Amino acid sequence: MRFDSLIDSVGGTPLVGLPTLSPSADVRLWAKLEDHNPTGSIKDRAALSMVLKAEAEGLLEPGSTILEPTSGNTGISLAMVASLRGYKLICVMPENTSIERTQLLTMWGAEIIPSPAAGGSNEAVRVAKRLAAEHPDWVMLYQYGNPANADAHYVGTGPEILADLPEVTHFVGGLGTTGTLMGVGRFFREHKPEVRIVAAEPRYGELVYGLRNLDEGFVPELYDESLIDSRFSVGPHDAVRRVRELIAAEGIFAGISTGAILHAALAQASKCVKAGESADIVFVVADGGWKYLSTGAYEGTLDEASDRLDGQLWA
Amino acid sequence: MAIEVRIPTILRTYTDGERVVESGGATVAELIDQLETDHVGIKERLIENAEVRRFVNIYVNDEDIRFTGGLATPVADGDTVVILPAVAGG
Numbered sequence: 001m002r003f004d005s006l007i008d009s010v011g012g013t014p015l016v017g018l019p020t021l022s023p024s025a026d027v028r029l030w031a032k033l034e035d036h037n038p039t040g041s042i043k044d045r046a047a048l049s050m051v052l053k054a055e056a057e058g059l060l061e062p063g064s065t066i067l068e069p070t071s072g073n074t075g076i077s078l079a080m081v082a083s084l085r086g087y088k089l090i091c092v093m094p095e096n097t098s099i100e101r102t103q104l105l106t107m108w109g110a111e112i113i114p115s116p117a118a119g120g121s122n123e124a125v126r127v128a129k130r131l132a133a134e135h136p137d138w139v140m141l142y143q144y145g146n147p148a149n150a151d152a153h154y155v156g157t158g159p160e161i162l163a164d165l166p167e168v169t170h171f172v173g174g175l176g177t178t179g180t181l182m183g184v185g186r187f188f189r190e191h192k193p194e195v196r197i198v199a200a201e202p203r204y205g206e207l208v209y210g211l212r213n214l215d216e217g218f219v220p221e222l223y224d225e226s227l228i229d230s231r232f233s234v235g236p237h238d239a240v241r242r243v244r245e246l247i248a249a250e251g252i253f254a255g256i257s258t259g260a261i262l263h264a265a266l267a268q269a270s271k272c273v274k275a276g277e278s279a280d281i282v283f284v285v286a287d288g289g290w291k292y293l294s295t296g297a298y299e300g301t302l303d304e305a306s307d308r309l310d311g312q313l314w315a
Numbered sequence: 316m317a318i319e320v321r322i323p324t325i326l327r328t329y330t331d332g333e334r335v336v337e338s339g340g341a342t343v344a345e346l347i348d349q350l351e352t353d354h355v356g357i358k359e360r361l362i363e364n365a366e367v368r369r370f371v372n373i374y375v376n377d378e379d380i381r382f383t384g385g386l387a388t389p390v391a392d393g394d395t396v397v398i399l400p401a402v403a404g405g
Contacts, residue, residue: 119402120402120403121402121403122402122403124403125403144403176403177403199379201379203397203399204402206323206324208402209323209324209325209399209400209402210324210325213325214325214360214368214370214371214400215370216370216400217369217370217371217400217401217402218370218401218402218403219369219370219401220403225381228382229382230378230379230382230383231378231379231381231382232377232378232379233372233374233377233378233379233397233399234377267377
């Protein structure tokens, strides 16, 4: 495959079967390897889509400053795109994210403004909205509410899956900004409505939920409940267990959030086996494990590893 | 036997600081009524106009009840119910 530039190579990722972890010949699991994108995560799709839309709308010109609240991957993708297109990037990122994310953002030339660990990404969103109000010349792409985030999956991820696996019955993705699930969900609702859309939501330690009151909770503006069919909450113990199974059984080295997504995919697979249904379940490998080596998720016992993730934004 | 309910930090003022309490009922609605009997005031923080509040998520055995029948979702002894505030990812 040949492309004019790195940016042109975003998307078009492989879909690979899981011959060992699939529970039976009739219930099959398929991994969409989004770690094959240029900066190693699914967020390259959303970042590129949001920048192209802002350029088309005349919001960005050479030398512009982009501001974004991000726990990491979106920032890393934006940093790559921004450096190639001539923009400055400022990321508001919670303190409780892995050191590799800071190193990668810095390497691609982004500036980082840390936000308090307590409250997780909610706090990063709040800080970024305040900064945007103080600096009207900065352009906040705002992944949580920008339709171009979901559109990247509506025109890319969804159609790629249907083309590679026309018999697909389920799609399982991670729930963060909700962009992946909203875009793929809308695509299948329109093109193959019998496909069930399953969300895997990371369940963090208590520090992350340390809000002052319930009115300070956060639901991304993109989120439309009608586009998904079930939603699983997955804690670090299950996520780490599954991410290790994925390496041991299938040789796929994935990030921790992928463990949570695989856990939901396997729960769905068990339901299909029990119901005697055949199924082709596609799940997202959101990124590789490289950025999480320092968290210790891949060494020691499961209890030790999940204890180390307590309080961290691991997805 | 009973149903284990995990209470988020911000609602533990109603449970004397307990992070896990026991409750009962045949549905989530009944379980919340039982919670209210034991921990007065908690129901109003969870429910508004007979629905789960926007920034509250309730899971039965890790599945969000908004997709399993809402407050009518059945529960049984041995189940685990988790209550969490909605947070951002990404």
